[in-house]
Amino acid sequence: MTWTQYLMPLLKGAQVTVTISLASIAIGAVLAFAAGIARTSSNRFLSGIAFAYIVLFRGTPLLVQLFWFYYALPLIGISFDPVTTGIMVLSLLTGAFGAEVVRGALLSVPPSQLEAARALNFSKTYTLWHISMPQAVIEMMPAFGNLAIQNLKDTALVSLISIADLTFQAQSLRNITLDSATVYTLTLIGYFLIALCLMFAMRFIEMKLRRGPAFPRSAHS
């Protein structure tokens, strides 16, 4: 087998990796906004639940979470197929880290903006979505970019719960060919290329958000 013949299985694995990464980034983003907003809410119950979720998933290793959902949960009668488990756990983890980003960005909106909104009699919900969020989202983008890359790298662990992602395919190839150097070099390059695409995508979204001359915040205000 020459190295070009490694490409087909690796590409198949890469496809799985990209799918899992994109799915868990998307679901993670929704969770991040939900938990991040809940954290800033004055409702003690909501913010308490969000806090527990964030602490639990940020404070424990991803691999432990994966194994827990994959090996331990079925023992109490709750089981999902590997891909669902992988996407679920990665989404929860990305969401927990993202929630802190959302919360931080919301808190960084100047209090004077909230006072102006109050003086104009906007409701709290309206202020959140039309005044705070549009300004906060821009602040979140660089951190979200880092989280997306982190998420991509974390997907490698799903190979350990028998999902045929890029790392899994690399392991199988190595076991057949014993050509470790070539296989893992190609795999690393594969991840790097996917990471570059992710970075460009995030930059593109950030640029779209920054459309118009409204940002960065002006020197006058």
Place this chain on the structure above:
Amino acid sequence: MMYGYAWDTSTPLTFALSILPILGIGLMVTLKAAAVGYAIALVFGLVLALLRRSRIKAISWTVACFTEFVRDTPLLVQLFFLYYVLPEFGIILPAFMTGALALGLQYSAYTSEVYRGGINAVPRGQWEAATALNLSRLQTYRDIVVPQMIPRIVPALGNYLVSMLKETPVLSVVTVLDMLGLANMIGERTFDYLVPLSMVGLIFLPMTLICSALIFAIERALPKSGIPLR
């Protein structure tokens, strides 16, 4: 039975308590791996950061590419790479050392960025003042730059220690018997994964929380104006 400790599976609670000493042995491995890995990351990261500032374009550019590459690829694959490829070059390390090396390598890419950011954050005027006072390069770094860098970089470096701690379970994949490795073995033998895996999570949680709290306390205790080395 493991390391001379028998487990008692009669109730989840007795099971949890009986495997605690075994997991404690794994915890020591986890902590050692993190300590060695972190030491490598602190030193090698500094080397990378200084090379990155080299005036020779080829060096700084190569180092920049290397750190970016290491930052953007998974620890697990890097670990496999070292674990399987190093022996082909005659470098045979115990699994633990390979694991610590992989951790150290990945995190040196992070720490080098922290150092770099710290150096760049020292205002230009400070460098100019040092030049105006005729300080040598060593004196400039030792007395002017590094003291001002410390309060900036310590919190970031601390956060990476916590992240690294949480990534050590990956080492169990290459046969290192850390907490997760042992928990999996117990699971295999007793057919009960729920208790051992939950215990690992429960041990990690306070550990990372306390570390984070400590870092926060240190961050607040550090004077923002810098810490003189002499």
Place this chain on the structure above:
Amino acid sequence: MNPIIRFENVTKRFGALTVLDNFNFEVQRGEKVTLIGPSGSGKSTVLRILMTLEPFQDGHLELDGTSYHEPNGRGPFKASEKHLHKIRCSVGMVFQSFNLFPHMTVLRNVVEAPVAVLKMKRDEAESRAIELLRMVGLSDKKDQFPSQLSGGQQQRVAIARALAMRPRVLLFDEPTSALDPQLVGEVLGVIRDLAHEHDLTMLLVTHEMRFAREVSDRVCFFDKGRIVEQGDPERFFSNPQQPRTREFLSSILGDQEPVRESLRCAL
């Protein structure tokens, strides 16, 4: 005639610090009142309480017969959000730092609240907004973003934004303090025009003494959370009674007379 604003023994504390202590103050409908005094004397707090940006602990405050506290009101404001919402319908505020929304065009800054809060139709709100922007001399800037405007222009937009909500009481919290000296005039010009509006009650915190003398019906001098002296501007400035007032006026006017003089020429 009933006063539109009535403070009765209002006490406001920040932690251990008492900013307003048994404060009594009334403003008549359509009256233009200027509040002056050293910083930290509580004059801005009076405006912020009226705008419901700050709660107060004791005493009674009424706006057009409506009490700020509700009999069974809870929370720091001792009133429901709905009640505060009703009060705010009558009050508008112009901030020292303008506080325009940076992500909205000038026009949207003015249109947003009437559409979202007053449920006005968007095209109706826009034609009104353009009219207001013309009044402050900025109709040609309607599609620009706040960051593209000078401080003076931003403050004029902020005034238009506050007016778009048709407040009966308009509060100005040091509207020119954040401006470069050469931009103060254009903002004062707009406020001066507004002062001719018969129905609008205006409360103005400012350090522009000459301007205060010119536009207000009454000047109040604040010190340490109390009104030390008040009266019609002519008498207040030409013949202050209290030593504390004289001291303050001489410290402000004495130092700044040349600057004020050149400003007056610019107006």
